[in-house]
Amino acid sequence: MAFTRATGKHRRASRTARTTRNIAGIATLAASGVVASVASPALAATDEAPTYDTGLTQAVVVGDELADRIAAQADAQQADAEAAAAQAKAEAEARKVAEMAKQRAEEAKKKAEAKAKKEREAKERAAREEERKRLNTFVAPVAGSYVSTGYQASSGLWSSGSHTGIDFHAASGTTVHAVGAGTVVEAGDGGAYGNNIVIKMKDGTYTQYGHLSSFSVSVGQSVTPGQQIALSGATGNVTGPHLHFEARTGPDYGSDIDPIAYLRAHGVNV
The missing domain is CATH 2.70.70.10 (Glucose Permease (Domain IIA))
Known part of the structure; x- marks a missing residue:
């Protein structure tokens, strides 16, 4: 004898279909980050005892692994950002040190040049004075005579x-x-x-x-x-x-x- 559904009546989905839908729903929620909502009230409302494997444990594990990967990726990104910031800081410090060293070198060079100029001018003044004295000096027309x-x-x-x-x-x-x-x-x-x-x-x-x-x-x-x-x-x-x-x-x-x-x-x- 053939059986048909009565008009207006709906039969509950088979156990296999319900399990598939639950696993898919949990996976979808896990992918969106809402892992805590896997305990769906729909499961609690069933009139059949859960005497079979629903796949919930597997879905939670999958969600935890995904969350761990996301957290690990975030940690890696943060570590990269911190390393980049540290490198940028180190480079800035190095540039600052190099600039200070350059400035000190320039100041030392200027001081050395100023000192050399002062010494050169002093020698030139001494030479001019010596020449002036020499030109104003008189000697006897015949050396050692009388x-x-x-x-x-x-x-x-x-x-x-x-x-x-x-x-x-x-x-x-x-x-x-x-x-x-x-x-x-x-x-x-x-x-x-x-x-x-x-x-x-x-x-x-x-x-x-x-x-x-x-x-x-x-x-x-x-x-x-x-x-x-x-x-x-x-x-x-x-x-x-x-x-x-x-x-x-x-x-x-x-x-x-x-x-x-x-x-x-x-x-x-x-």
């Missing part, structure tokens, strides 16, 4: 009747020095002076060197104290080799002043 004939000594050897300079003892060929810094204004034949040189000094006075055997400077040339300008000799109106030296207020004959007083006033011991 005055053999004094200033304004009387004799018929001179047209004026008196000596207009002083004579330094010097054999022919003895080196003659410029007594100070100046510019050569005459270098050549000086008549009774023979070969002679006249130098305008830095202070505006003039010095003259006579009876030279030769000279090594020319007109317009600058000379420094102690520079060799000639060799002594016996040219012009002389009785023997020597150096005739004059100090003058002008470049020409007749403007002479006391050469010994002049040299001593400039620190030369004669």
